[in-house]
Amino acid sequence: MKKLSIILLMLASVTMVFAQDSPMTRKEKKEFRKAELIEKTKAIVKSGEWQFNATHMVPLSGRGRSLTSLYRVVVKEDVIDSYLPYFGRAYKAEYGSSNSPLSFRGEISDLNVKDWKKGGWVISFTTVNGNDRLDYSFHIGETGSATLMVNSTNRQSISFNGDLGAVEGKK
DSSP: OHHHHHHHHHHHHHHHHHHHTSOOOHHHHHHHHHHHHHHHHHHHHHHTEEEEEEEEEEESSSOOEEEEEEEEEEEETTEEEEEOOOOSOBSSOOTTOOSOTTEEEEEOEEEEEEEOTTSSEEEEEEEEETTEEEEEEEEEOTTSEEEEEEEESSBOOEEEEEEEEOOTTOO
16 A cells, blocks of 8 residues: 555656646747747837838728738838828828828937836827928837827828837848
8 A cells, every 4th residue: 555655656746747848838828929029029119120010090080991012110210211001181282292191201300219008118209291290109019019190280190000020121
């Protein structure tokens, strides 16, 4: 009887040792991936060079649309390279222009990066495209999902949903 209990105790201890070396559970893998995403997003925001990839747009009036082409905003230090579509009402527009008012390259001013109370960051800045003053406001979640709200002096506001990532081509 004593031998049997010793054998069972040894089997239980061996099983516990091997159980610790077993692969992660689904929940552990999910938590590990989330932690990796949070660290990656934090590093991208702190670097000051990042890219917002838009996947969905929501005009102030009208229905939202999924974006099938690559639309993005690239921020490098104090320069913005914006390539976004625009749908909405224009109060003042350039005569004969067929380009999107949100497709341009410009200087950034009044850059403000702060922690968001829901976790993540709020990044806002002002830029100018011709005669139009544009206020960009990004709400970035911990894992990289982001929302962009663009306010214009000459047009209705528009928002975009998408993801934050490292600048393509940057190593």
